[in-house]
Amino acid sequence: AQSVTQLDSHVSVSEGTPVLLRCNYSSSYSPSLFWYVQHPNKGLQLLLKYTSAATLVKGINGFEAEFKKSETSFHLTKPSAHMSDAAEYFCVVYTGGFKTIFGAGTRLFVKA
Amino acid sequence: DTEVTQTPKHLVMGMTNKKSLKCEQHMGHRAMYWYKQKAKKPPELMFVYSYEKLSINESVPSRFSPECPNSSLLNLHLHALQPEDSALYLCASSQGLAGQNTDTQYFGPGTRLTVL
Numbered sequence: 001a002q003s004v005t006q007l008d009s010h011v012s013v014s015e016g017t018p019v020l021l022r023c024n025y026s027s028s029y030s031p032s033l034f035w036y037v038q039h040p041n042k043g044l045q046l047l048l049k050y051t052s053a054a055t056l057v058k059g060i061n062g063f064e065a066e067f068k069k070s071e072t073s074f075h076l077t078k079p080s081a082h083m084s085d086a087a088e089y090f091c092v093v094y095t096g097g098f099k100t101i102f103g104a105g106t107r108l109f110v111k112a
Numbered sequence: 113d114t115e116v117t118q119t120p121k122h123l124v125m126g127m128t129n130k131k132s133l134k135c136e137q138h139m140g141h142r143a144m145y146w147y148k149q150k151a152k153k154p155p156e157l158m159f160v161y162s163y164e165k166l167s168i169n170e171s172v173p174s175r176f177s178p179e180c181p182n183s184s185l186l187n188l189h190l191h192a193l194q195p196e197d198s199a200l201y202l203c204a205s206s207q208g209l210a211g212q213n214t215d216t217q218y219f220g221p222g223t224r225l226t227v228l
């Protein structure tokens with residue numbers, strides 16, 4: 001069975017410092033993984049996706065994620081946080097047949 | 113253009129009302145989805161339409177009735193809802209490549225539904 005675990009429910013950083021949002025997955029085969037961001041009372045915006053091509057995936061707004069099969073991880077990073085990055089972030093694994101599994105989400109707070 | 117639009121943005125309805133949520137995309141996608149999202153929770157899948165046919169119904173109560181009039185439109189008809197149905201309802205679309213891991217879902221902004 002496939003699953004996804006976001007290791008932190010909340011992360012707080014200062015503006016200009018690096019961001020690390022952690023995601024571990026469980027899959028019996030090579031998964032497709034996504035990161036979405038959701039600002040308050042908004043829909044979900046795709047940040048980036050991994051679909052078995054390059055293991056380092058670059059997304060929008062300076063975010064990137066690295067797929068590490070040996071660690072079953074797909075952590076999201078950004079070198080320098082901006083106030084506008086404050087939002088909820090979801091790690092998602094595609095399970096096939098139109099179905100996906102969402103992680104519980106990580107709320108990112110950015111302090112001035 | 114990766115835009116999915118939803119109307120209305122907000123909806124307040126009584127438990128005896130009948131209302132509809134609408135979703136539209138013009139990306140040529142052939143799969144469309146309805147999700148329900150409660151506060152501080154991830155989205156939960158409700159329905160999936162593939163090539164205008166209902167493909168997935170996640171045991172959703174019959175007071176929610178989906179409709180896919182054509183490949184660009186998706187409706188969710190609401191009747192006799194309960195206060196616990198209050199939530200953000202999200203529509204999404206994807207190319208419809210069910211067997212391929214590149215089938216990325218694109219989400220609309222959602223409709224905030226309040227049932228009184």
